[in-house]
Amino acid sequence: MKLTFWGTRGSIAVPGPDTLRHGGNTTCLCLEILGQRPVVLDAGTGIRRLGLQMVEAPGPLDICLLLTHLHWDHLLGFLFFEPAYRAHASIAVGGWPRGMEGLRNIFDARRGDGNFPVTFGDLPARIQADEGLRPPRFRLGPVQVITMGLNHPQGGIGFRFEQEGHALVFLTDNELHGPGPHSPDDYARFCQGADVLIHDAQYLPEEMDQRRGWGHSDWASVVDLAQRAGVGQLVLTHHDPGRTDGQVDEIVALARDKAGPGLPVQAAREGDSLEVGG
Numbered sequence: 001m002k003l004t005f006w007g008t009r010g011s012i013a014v015p016g017p018d019t020l021r022h023g024g025n026t027t028c029l030c031l032e033i034l035g036q037r038p039v040v041l042d043a044g045t046g047i048r049r050l051g052l053q054m055v056e057a058p059g060p061l062d063i064c065l066l067l068t069h070l071h072w073d074h075l076l077g078f079l080f081f082e083p084a085y086r087a088h089a090s091i092a093v094g095g096w097p098r099g100m101e102g103l104r105n106i107f108d109a110r111r112g113d114g115n116f117p118v119t120f121g122d123l124p125a126r127i128q129a130d131e132g133l134r135p136p137r138f139r140l141g142p143v144q145v146i147t148m149g150l151n152h153p154q155g156g157i158g159f160r161f162e163q164e165g166h167a168l169v170f171l172t173d174n175e176l177h178g179p180g181p182h183s184p185d186d187y188a189r190f191c192q193g194a195d196v197l198i199h200d201a202q203y204l205p206e207e208m209d210q211r212r213g214w215g216h217s218d219w220a221s222v223v224d225l226a227q228r229a230g231v232g233q234l235v236l237t238h239h240d241p242g243r244t245d246g247q248v249d250e251i252v253a254l255a256r257d258k259a260g261p262g263l264p265v266q267a268a269r270e271g272d273s274l275e276v277g278g
Ligand SMILES: [Zn+2]
Pocket: 010, 011, 027, 071, 073, 074, 173, 238
């Protein structure tokens, strides 16, 4: 499995000189599995550039889109996802069960609400909910996918991708100690032994008192989780829109200090890729 980050920012896109290295686009990742159609995770603003690359590549435009939840920062890029405007493209939507409804809602509803010049029904691509891509588990060819609910306002799901004894976990928009149905113990079990854990680390520990219930975690709680679950590598993501590249680097330095030499830590950066297993 090869995973590439196309958007790593939380809440809202923040282009500009302070976000050049870690990226200003909101959440979008692409998972490549040998012999399978590409798997796009979330449709934040980062999906626009991914879509442009996809339509340039030879071969069929057969795409799987898995959504974690319906907040704008995970959906709005779909308005400018080029494959959606190609008649020969096929996009299977899965993950969060209300994903299709969420995608439809960002376009103009035939009432002429003025939100966007195109209606969802006008899109030339074949875009359909795929019942085979639903929680709590499903397969993507050789990869087993297991989902888990998020502690996040209005809910959401995270994904664990497993192949031949290797695992990659993606948990964004998740408040580990926050209000919600799941405990840190639950998440430690879900992440157990993963090669790579990618987790929301939007806040500093000292910011949490002001942001309790907003549905995001602080970096220290995420390091605790990674250590308890014995993961091989930790990637921090959903960077706060107010955080400069330098401030994200500071978080990584603090997290590395806490994690020690046994747990490599990095911050997700637009354009970076990582490989897990075969
Ligand atoms: Zn978000």
